[in-house]
Amino acid sequence: MRDALLAQSGQATIDLDRLRATSRISDVLGPATLAYLDAGDFAAVHGAADVEKLPAAHRDLRSFLASAGDADRDESGLEEITSAAFVVRDGQDVIAAAGYRSWPDSVAHLSVLTAAGHRGRGLARLAASAAIAEALEDGMLPQWRARPEPSRRVARALGFRELGTQVSIRLTT
Template identity: 60%
Template structure:
C-alpha cells in the first residue's frame, strides 16, 4: 500500500492497495470546515471482504489525525458501516437529504 497525491485543493494523498499492478482499493479524504477530514473509501467488487477497505481507510485516518484533523466517515451501506466500526468510528446522528422541486 502506498500514498499518491490526489488532484484537487484540500485533498489528501490517495492511499491504495494494488494487486497484479492494478489499484484494487483506495482511500483518502477532503478537508472540510472546522478541521474535519471527510473520508472516502472504494474497493473493487472482486476484492471486497479481504480487509483492503480497512487497510486503506486506516492509512487515510492516520494521515488526517497526524494533521490534527477530525476524521468523519459517512457510512450508509452495511459493509461500509462495518469497516467504519472496525476502525473505531461511532455512529452519531443521521443524514437527511432534501431535493427541492
Template identity: 55%
Template structure:
C-alpha cells in the same frame, strides 16, 4: 477527547454547513430557511440528527413550514428514515439516510496486516482504472474524486486495487473517501487503505468523519473504531405543495 466533546464539535460542523445562524435544540428538530445550505443539494431540504436533537434547512419559507408541520409530534429518529418521507404526500424524492460516524485518537483501531501501502497525489491517472472497475453509484458514494489529502493505495500487480484519502471539511474535519475494485473486495484492502487515511488525518489534528449508506461501509467504519453519532437525509418537496399565498397545501397529505 470525551464523547460529549466530539458530539459538540460535530454539531458545530453541521451548524456551519447550514449557512445561517442556528443551533441544535435541547430536543426535536429546529427548522430554518437556508437557501445556500450545504446539508443537501440546491433547492432541497436537509435534515441532520445528532444525539438527541437535529437541525433542518429549507430552501424557502413555505418549504420550512411544510417541514415543521411534517415533523410536529413525530419521534426524533423518524426525521431521518427514508421510508417515513417516501410515504409523505408532497415529497417527490429522498436521498439517504447516510450515517455519520466519527472517532478520535483513543478510539482508533488501526487495521493489521501485511498490505503494501503506497501514496499517490489526488487525481493521479492510476486512479482512473480503479474508477473504471466499479459502478457509477459506488464512485459517487466513495467521493474518491474529492480527495485533497494524499491518496493511500494498495496495488494488485500494477493496478490500484483500493484507495482511500480524505477531503478537509470546515471545523478541521476530515471526510473519509474509500473505494475498492469490485473484483477484489473481501480481502481487507479497504480496511488497510482507510486505516492509513485515518492515521494521516489524526496526525494532522483533524477529526475523521465517515459518512455512509451501505451496511458494508458502516461495518468497516466500526472495525476502525468509528462511532455513529447520527444521520443525514435530504428531501425534495413538490412545488405544488405551496399555494399562491405561500402556505403549505396539506390536503390529502397522508401519514405513513
C-alpha cells in the same frame, strides 16, 4: 420544506416518499449514518499488502474509479478528496483506495472504495487506516458517512462511533 419536515417531527425516521409527495424535491441522498473517530479509539490496521500514497489526480486512481460502477464510485466520494489517495494494488492495478476531503472546522470526511471482486479481504480497512492516520496527524477529526452496512462495519472496526444520521435534500428551482 420546513413545514413538511415539522409535520414528521417526533417520528423515529423521516418518510422520504411522503416528503417527496409534499415538497419540490429533485434529489435525496441518504439517510446515512454519521460516525466520528477520537484518536484514542483508532484501531489502526497494518496488513500484508502495502499501502501506497498517490496524488488525488493520479492516473492509476482515475483508472480505478473509471472501472467502478457509477453507484460505487458516487457512494465512495473518492472523486472529491482533497488529501492524497492511499491505495492498495494487485500487481499494477489499484484495487482499493481511500482519502478524505477537508471540511470546515478541521473535519476529514473519509472516502473509501474497494473493487467489487476484492471485497471482504480487509482492503478497505487497510487503505482507510492510512488515510485516517494522516488526518489524525494533521489534527483533523475523521468523519465516516455511510449508507451500506458493509461500509458501516468497516468504520466500526476502525474505531468510529455512530453518532447520528444525515439526509441531504436538493430542491427543484
